[in-house]
Amino acid sequence: MPNIKSAKKRVKVIATKTAQNKAIKSALKTYIKKAYIAVDTNADDKVEAVRLATKKIDMAVTKGILHKNTAARAKSSLAKRLNASA
Known part of the structure; x- marks a missing residue:
């Protein structure tokens, strides 16, 4: 564990940013997965x-x-699959 005040703050800030990045990346994967499912099932949307x-x-x-x-x-992979399904 860090002893210096600024190092302690960096640990906190990095933990916060890591959690934020993880949430964004997880949501991104969900959107991509939904898009693939929509294309594969030939959904209206x-x-x-x-x-x-x-x-x-x-x-x-x-x-x-x-x-x-x-x-x-x-993006290329998504577009390629979308165009192939049309």
């Missing part, structure tokens, strides 16, 4: 689900949670 997932992926990149290439790969 599949385009909207993919659009929402894409938006959430972009937001995660902006917040620094995902790397831009990882996001591009995920």
